[in-house]
Amino acid sequence: MSNEALRQELVELDKKYFIHPTSSLQDQQANGPAIIFDKAEGVHVWDLNGKKYLEGMASLWNVNIGYGRKELAEVAKEQLEKCGYVSSFTGFSNEPAIRLAAKVAEMTPGDLNGVFFTSGGSESNDSAYKLVRHYWKVKGKPEKTKIVARKRAYHGVASGSTSATGIESFHDFTTSLAPGFVHVDPDSPEAFRKLIEEEGADTIAAFLTEPIQGAGGVNLPKEGYLQEIRKICDENDILFIADEVINGFGRTGKMFACEHYDIVPDVLLLAKGISSGYVQLGAVVLREKLHKELIELSPGVLMHGFTYSGHPTACAVGLKNIEIMENENMVENSRVMGDLLAEKLTELQKETDIVGEVRHLGLLGAVEIVKNQETGERFAEKVTPKIVAAARERGLILRNVVYWEKDTIVYSPPLCMTEEDVNEFASILKEAVLEVQKSL
Template structure:
């Protein structure tokens, strides 16, 4: 069968049977899948016809070590053959889960020492909400139930994590959001203070934030914001949850983004880069005091757990993934290549007429498209969908954010980027922007 015949067969099967996440059902039926991927290596992916793309998003912000690492396949095979899976309920355990929990405790900030495993970011978020509410109940404060999250935040698509997300289209999709979630201004810590006055600190379980907001547009906190929020939480006996599902495992040029801001959250949420997307895995990490308090004040069964919590094969892959990150100095490479890419993208402000602010931390960044570079005025029509489409045609995969007033290109390539990859990325994006600019 020729590649084209195979592609056509797969397109028809896809249209008939595969409901795609976060995709247009109608567009899928009209056009079929936009790309059918076949293989991948390093920072590049290839479609079924052999076309090569630089994966400027590391798929979904998560393939941190890059594609095609046989070490992960080998460790997975070894564990699958030895003991693929045993459950972790009722005190059962396995060596990969134990060792990965210990490794996470070693590399996370401060005294974040105890780990609950999940299969992904949404599960990590929902688990954290339940755990902090249970914590306060165990401490004799069952009225502390509210989760305060920031507007523009993305925390997942399970029932609780959708409700915590501060992006309206995710709310509009469903008719029933979970109660107990409140959203505040994402930049002003005084808005949080005011909310505490209105709601009462005795009703608030936790403040939830991504240190750097990802899917909402790669938004960085204003200087001192997170430190002030940490202070407010301490003053009012409110737990601080850092969602580092996107930020973690070297993405920002440090192992965890919280380190950039000198804060230690009470609860740290992980997924994505924990396994670089090679297998489903996530985690909730809590500080030593919370762990000890739960042991002391909650002596019964912890009535929360997933079938695949502490999955032996997933944890073995996670361990090997972290080993590669450390041994190949990929966190530092993220910082160095991130700075280089950021400099090259800032040059586009001079080389084009429509590039506004360029911001980044490590290999996590955004490029704003504007009508006026001086004032930041936007075009009436969003241009980033066209730019992203042009870049894809030229072999660079990116995403755009057009919520609110934004017209933003976001990027998060694998952390194994080289200078050659950076040059390829910047060159293609420049071509795509200039092509769209010509049509204005």
């Protein structure tokens, strides 16, 4: 069968049977899948027809070490043959889960050392909400249940994490948001103080934040913001949860984004880069004090867990993924290549008329598209979808954010980027911007 015949067969099967996540059902039926990927290596992916793309999003912000790492396939095969899966319920354990928990505790900031494994970011978020509410319950403060999250935040699509997410379109999708979630201005510590006064500190379990908001537009915190929030939480007996599902494992040029701001959260949420997407894996990490108090105050069974918590094959892959990241100095490479890419994208402000602010930390960044570079005025019609489409035609996969007033291109390529890859990325994006600019 030719590649084109295979593609046509897969398109029809896709349209008939495959319900795609976060996609237009009607577009799928009208046009079939946008790309059917066939293979991947390094920072590039190929479709069934052999067209090559630079993956400027590392798929979903997660393929941190890059594609095609045979070491991960080999360690997965070895573990699958030895002991592919066993349960971690009722005190059962396995060596990969134990060693990965110890490694995560070693590498996370401060005294974060109690590790609960999940299968992804949404599970990590929902687990954290339940754990902190359970914590306050056993502490004799069961009324402390509310989770305060920031507007523009993204925390996942499970019931609780959808409710915590501060992007309205995710709320509009469903008619049954979970109670106990309150959203606050994303930039103002004073707004948080006011909310505490209104809601009562004795009703708030935790403040939840991505150190750098990802899907909301790669929004970096204002100077001093996170440090002040940490202080307010301490003053009001409120736990601080940092969602580093996107930020973590070298994405920002440090192993964890919290390290840029010299803060240690009470609870740290991980996923994505912990396994670079090769297997489903996530984690909730608790500080020493919380871990010890939960042990002391919870004599019964911890009534929370997933079938795949501490999955031995996933944990073995996670360990090897971290080993590769450390041995190949990918966190530092993220910082260096991130600065270089941002420098080249900033040059587009001079070479084009519609590129506004470029912001980044490591290989997590955003480019604003504006009608007027001096005032920041936006176009009446969103422009970034056209630029993203033009870039894809030229072999660069990006993503755009058009929530609220934003018209933003976001990027998060694999951390193994080279200078050659950076030049390819910047060149293609420049061509796409100039093409679209002509049509405006």
